Amino acid sequence: MHGKSKARQRGAVAVVTAISLVMLLGFAALAIDIGNLLVARNELQNAADAAALAGAPCLFQRTQCGNATATAPDWSSATQKASGFATASSSNKVQGAAIKFTQIASGYWNVTGAPGKLQAVPFTPGANDLPAIQVTMTKSTANANGGIPVYLAGILGVSSLSAAAIATAVVSRPGYVGPRGLFPVAISKCLYDNYWNTSTNSPKQATSTAPLSGQTVNQTPNTPYVFQISSAYQANGCEAGQWTTLTSQQNDVPFVRGLIAGQNADSLGIGSQPGTYIQPGEKNTLFTAVDNCSANGDHSCEYETVPVVNSVGTGYQPVVAFACVRILKADNGSKPYILVQMSNQPDKCQAANSGGVGPNYGAITPPRLVQ
Numbered sequence: 212m213h214g215k216s217k218a219r220q221r222g223a224v225a226v227v228t229a230i231s232l233v234m235l236l237g238f239a240a241l242a243i244d245i246g247n248l249l250v251a252r253n254e255l256q257n258a259a260d261a262a263a264l265a266g267a268p269c270l271f272q273r274t275q276c277g278n279a280t281a282t283a284p285d286w287s288s289a290t291q292k293a294s295g296f297a298t299a300s301s302s303n304k305v306q307g308a309a310i311k312f313t314q315i316a317s318g319y320w321n322v323t324g325a326p327g328k329l330q331a332v333p334f335t336p337g338a339n340d341l342p343a344i345q346v347t348m349t350k351s352t353a354n355a356n357g358g359i360p361v362y363l364a365g366i367l368g369v370s371s372l373s374a375a376a377i378a379t380a381v382v383s384r385p386g387y388v389g390p391r392g393l394f395p396v397a398i399s400k401c402l403y404d405n406y407w408n409t410s411t412n413s414p415k416q417a418t419s420t421a422p423l424s425g426q427t428v429n430q431t432p433n434t435p436y437v438f439q440i441s442s443a444y445q446a447n448g449c450e451a452g453q454w455t456t457l458t459s460q461q462n463d464v465p466f467v468r469g470l471i472a473g474q475n476a477d478s479l480g481i482g483s484q485p486g487t488y489i490q491p492g493e494k495n496t497l498f499t500a501v502d503n504c505s506a507n508g509d510h511s512c513e514y515e516t517v518p519v520v521n522s523v524g525t526g527y528q529p530v531v532a533f534a535c536v537r538i539l540k541a542d543n544g545s546k547p548y549i550l551v552q553m554s555n556q557p558d559k560c561q562a563a564n565s566g567g568v569g570p571n572y573g574a575i576t577p578p579r580l581v582q
Contacts, residue, residue, distance in 0.1 A: 266293025267578035379582035386567025387480035394515035507540035534572035535560030
């Protein structure tokens with residue numbers, strides 16, 4: 212009897228050991244296969260983010276998108292760009308394999324978070340509804356990407372796992388502009404009201420060769436008006452522009468020259484306090500610095516984003532918009548001026564380190580993720 216009891220005990224231990232091994236393997240499967248699933252999920256998200264950011268710039272006319280004459284938003288070009296990037300074997304890989312299947316959607320995304328989903332076109336956008344590209348990537352046996360392989364979960368009857376990621380990217384008109392994004396000239400809003408067509412969100416076109424009233428430069432018909440920006444000492448309030456040192460009150464030529472060269476570290480937002488600081492004086496030698504970097508010079512400041520204010524009076528003035536201008540040249544004479552055109556070319560008018568939402572004055576933000 213005693214020997215039979217020991218045999219039964221050994222049999223019970225064997226059963227418990229077998230059950231324990233299954234449980235241990237199950238826990239190992241959770242640790243290894245769930246960990247692998249999380250890695251694959253992160254790779255899918257990175258791939259979806261990259262594809263959405265690649266497609267979003269093409270919502271607007273850009274030379275590099277091949278849609279320079281398209282009417283924004285260009286849903287087709289943006290969708291094709293996102294799709295091509297998503298499935299390019301050299302750019303997007305998950306677990307070492309290229310993505311073969313992805314879903315691309317386009318429409319409007321409300322940046323306030325309501326309704327929190329993509330609104331498909333046709334749709335009438337509001338002020339906070341921005342054109343967007345949405346990329347959904349799924350790794351599953353239900354599509355060509357295949358499932359996520361398992362290592363130990365097979366003992367639990369699991370042959371593969373699935374994961375998905377969604378990314379939505381938008382492009383907007385800037386509500387704020389960060390470091391190295393602004394040129395140190397503030398322009399009066401009424402000047403833009405004169406030369407900007409708000410119904411088409413584009414520059415007004417010259418209708419004759421005659422110079423503008425009180426100015427000396429001839430126009431070219433059917434191209435954006437060219438106009439001379441002079442200081443408030445030389446021009447009336449609506450034609451005036453003035454040097455601005457953004458949030459700094461440092462009033463010296465070397466400092467402003469550094470801002471012309473893109474060395475500013477400030478951020479400005481529409482309506483933010485205290486605003487942008489308008490400098491006193493003409494600082495004539497700065498016009499030479501502008502000419503050197505303009506379209507007449509080395510082109511390094513040919514297209515710039517400038518703050519728009521209601522008044523160019525000295526002191527802090529609130530910013531009401533950000534605009535893109537094309538700087539043709541500058542003249543340092545008895546009546547110094549900067550010669551500019553308004554511009555709305557997205558491939559030229561992207562404001563560095565900008566975001567938010569503001570009025571459409573030609574400037575544009577880099578694409579950014581909202582989901």
